[in-house]
Amino acid sequence: MERNGGDVVVETLTALGASHVFGIPGQNALGLFDAIRRSDLTFVSSRVENNSAFGADGYARATGQVGVLFLSTGPGALTALGALQEAYATGVPLLVIVSQVPRAAMGLRRGALHQLDDQQRSAVNVTKSTAVAQHSGQLPSLLADAWSLAQSAPAGPTWVEIPQDVLLEPTDVPPVTSVVTAVTVRPPRAEVVAEAAALLSAAQRPVILAGGGVRRSRGGAQALVALAELLNAPVVSTVGGKGAIRFDHPLSAASWIEDRHTTSLLEDADVLLAVGTAMGEVTSNYFTLTPKGTVIHVDAEARVLAANHPALAVHADAAQALTAIAAQVTPRTSTDGADIAAALRAAVEDRLAGQDVAAERALIRDLRSATPAAAQTFWDMTIAGYWAWSAWDPLDGEFHSAQGAGGLGFAFPAAVAAAIGTGQRTLAVSGDGGAMYSIAELATARQHDADVTWLIVDDGGYGILREYMTGEFGQATATELARPDFAALAASFGVPAHRATLDTVGEVVAGTFTARGPAVVVLPATLRMFSAT
Missing domain, CATH: 3.40.50.1220 (TPP-binding domain)
Structure with a gap:
């Protein structure tokens, strides 16, 4: 089979040292995904593009490598922008490779499926740079430059668009076996x-x-x-x-x-x-x-x-x-x-001792005791996560949170990708509201047999917003949520599920670290925040 632009992309990524790629296939990107089949790259397919981006983010944080993300045109690319905001705000190095409609349709209203007037402009707020390839000969340098810039201080996502026909057309670019990179480390004056x-x-x-x-x-x-x-x-x-x-x-x-x-x-x-x-x-x-x-x-x-x-x-x-x-x-x-x-x-300690937060403090202590010292943990925007911002001691592990941009749904897809990338069990902690953002990734965790423990603290709604609104207005609005039976839903994906109480959650979480594959722990509990004063 003749090599094409998709092969040039995959060869360049391999030469750059990439080993894992995250994303979801799309019509304009088929040439790219077919090329992966002929490579040694490991592709991790999630179920929602935003979660693919969170996955690439979590992989980069956990491994110290550049996270590589493949996105399809239009809806696929736009769906990932919220997660890219987190990586951009937090300084996580990502290389985002996005398909485009064929060159002849770009900038025109020809009715091409997925087409945006200016897809590149959509990414400007959440990336360090954007570029569009016009032919396959540009790909090695464009990708190497974006790879370097993603890691250059301050690190962050970079975005490269490749039209469908550039990916599919035969190429005369020699097989890519070397690349030139230049990561900038900024010294002080x-x-x-x-x-x-x-x-x-x-x-x-x-x-x-x-x-x-x-x-x-x-x-x-x-x-x-x-x-x-x-x-x-x-x-x-x-x-x-x-x-x-x-x-x-x-x-x-x-x-x-x-x-x-x-x-x-x-x-x-x-x-x-x-x-x-x-x-x-x-x-x-x-x-x-x-x-x-x-x-x-x-x-x-x-x-x-x-x-x-x-x-x-x-x-x-x-x-x-x-x-x-x-x-x-x-x-x-x-x-x-x-x-x-x-x-x-x-x-x-004295200030906390005077507040009615014994249950919350015990939860953090029990989770810390249950989780190996070197484990990497990932926390959503949830009351348990807010406690962890202050109270969690990372010991020999790494603590990861979505506080850069504050979006929901980060913890589980990031933890899944980190587990795949490191080969070590990770812990993700979400509330029931945030869990619904990433619930589809139970399929990803099962498909890739990721060693990840997902603790879902189920309080029936957006707990922190409920607390904020009640404190400010005397009552909360639109914070209460219908939700599934999380344990039964996890089991339907073939993921072992455990129900816990505040008294048993430490023991249950600890048990998952002796097993292989994904596990879900559901903790029905209404937590409250400590007072900062």
Whole structure:
């Protein structure tokens, strides 16, 4: 059979080092999918394109590799945009390859199936770049450039469209066995490093706020700990920054960012070093944070620098900036950093002890005990997930949440893909409302025999919205939901299902980690959030 444009795509991906591809076949993309058959790539077919994108996202987070996503034209491409917003907001490297109508129909209203007036423009808000291939000779370079840009700081999704006829036409491009890539790692400017080091050297009460950019930066966690130890400064982790410093490190002030004591600690620092975080809504305890001292703001995304607070802006990759600052900073002789971190944790414990949240705290403790220390966990926008933002200790694993964009349905498809990519069992946690966004992926989990445990906390509706609306207006509207018998539905997919109570859920979840293949645990429970004050 003659090679075609689809073969060029698949050969290029293989040369780039890709091993897995996520997506759903489509009419204009058939040439691409046929080429996969002649390759060593593993294709993971989900049931909804948005979940394919969440899957590629979860795969990238769990493996550290670029997630590759194939989308079909029109409805398929548009359906994935919500999940791409999460990857874009969180800085997850994805290469999105999208089919197009034949070149002769592009830009015209010829009635081609799936056609959009300007499909490329639809992706602009949720990707770092977009491009359209006009012939197969462009494909190796377009894909290699998009692959490089996806990983360049700040990382994120890139989008390449390929018309149907380019995929199907015979090609004279030689078989692709090599590619040229150029991933940019952004170093800081020397003068801002010197200024940041001087400020930190003179600080009496330095505090570090570590965001997701630290985790995503190669060597970022090690550089963070090294600088924190030089400064003897307490470190607060954001939701995305969980794991950048171990919670059992004496300088770790954990991640209770929705807490007035943590907010006060950040506010009262005479120098606050915020690294790899936008200091956005959640991190700032819903924009209540008002720093009293000097802020040094390090981020690879220029648009977030000093966006919420005046700051010395350091436009750089986190590891590069932290390493450069550490080389110039004067070690701080004070040894009060660990005492400050410990006092903060104690204050949080005292505050929680005065609230009626014993059941919620026990749930997080039981799930933590039930889940292996190295397991990767994925959390939806649900009350259990909001608790985990602050209370979950990742130990030796990785914590993943959809708080970048805040869309529902992330946890399960991301966890399925992560399990496939790593070969290790993952845990996904959803509410019953969010679970319905990704319920079809039970078929995907079963088809690929993914080692994934899915905990569904069933409270009969959108629990957090119910709580917000009741608190604000005295009653909730449109939050109560009809839903299926989740255990019976899972069983109909051939997925073992278990019913649990708050007393037994830890034991049940632990049992799934001794089995193979997907498992669902249904926990009927109405949880409530802690008060941040």
